[in-house]
Amino acid sequence: xxxxxxxxxxxxxxxxxxxxxxxxxxxxxxxxxxxxxxxxxxxxxxxxxxxxxxxxxxxxxxxxxxxxxxxxxxxxxxxxxxxxxxxxxxxxxxxxxxxxxxxxxxxxxxxxxx
Amino acid sequence: xxxxxxxxxxxxxxxxxxxxxxxxxxxxxxxxxxxxxxxxxxxxxxxxxxxxxxxxxxxxxxxxxxxxxxxxxxxxxxxxxxxxxxxxxxxxxxxxxxxxxxxxxxxxxxxxxxx
Numbered sequence: 001x002x003x004x005x006x007x008x009x010x011x012x013x014x015x016x017x018x019x020x021x022x023x024x025x026x027x028x029x030x031x032x033x034x035x036x037x038x039x040x041x042x043x044x045x046x047x048x049x050x051x052x053x054x055x056x057x058x059x060x061x062x063x064x065x066x067x068x069x070x071x072x073x074x075x076x077x078x079x080x081x082x083x084x085x086x087x088x089x090x091x092x093x094x095x096x097x098x099x100x101x102x103x104x105x106x107x108x109x110x111x112x113x114x
Numbered sequence: 115x116x117x118x119x120x121x122x123x124x125x126x127x128x129x130x131x132x133x134x135x136x137x138x139x140x141x142x143x144x145x146x147x148x149x150x151x152x153x154x155x156x157x158x159x160x161x162x163x164x165x166x167x168x169x170x171x172x173x174x175x176x177x178x179x180x181x182x183x184x185x186x187x188x189x190x191x192x193x194x195x196x197x198x199x200x201x202x203x204x205x206x207x208x209x210x211x212x213x214x215x216x217x218x219x220x221x222x223x224x225x226x227x228x229x
Contacts, residue, residue: 043219043220044159044205044219046218092159092217101147101209104161105160105161107156108159
């Protein structure tokens with residue numbers, strides 16, 4: 001069966017520091033991968049998605065970036081964190097690209113920027 | 115662009131009763147998928163149920179059913195026989211069949227189940 005991992009689970013970082021969040025999927029190959037952010041008490045906002053190694057699409061311009069160095073690994077990064085980057089970051093995967101393809105989410109990373 | 119609207123910020127229900135969570139959507143596409151997710155306080159997003167735009171019958175998954183009314187562009191979630199463990203945030207979401215399946219989420223409804 002497929003599983004999706006995210007780490008770290010929680011993170012407290014000072015403003016201006018770098019960020020690296022990691023997401024890995026097991027039990028499938030060539031998944032579509034997604035990064036979402038959820039601000040406190042809000043819905044999910046799609047940040048990036050990837051349909052293959054090295055292929056990244058950005059949905060929202062900001063100081064975050066994403067990379068996909070391996071088929072089942074998706075990384076969210078920042079060179080300098082802002083206070084507004086605080087939130088709950090969720091990684092998700094699907095097996096395909098159609099409207100019937102369910103997205104399955106990882107456990108999330110709670111980021112607090114101070 | 116597609117849009118999801120959940121008008122109920124919070125809902126209260128007693129244990130063992132049924133509850134309906136509202137969801138309306140807006141899209142000009144004819145082929146799309148509708149999803150409901152549950153988010154407990156732990157934060158994980160749990161997939162509950164899916165409805166395709168061309169599905170003629172309402173989707174059901176155990177105690178969950180989706181009341182799909184295409185002409186009204188609504189996709190309400192019905193939870194039968196509520197349990198205390200159903201207390202959580204519930205999100206309606208949709209994806210289009212054109213392009214890649216990026217999900218658009220509503221703002222969510224907080225459901226509280228009381229004994």
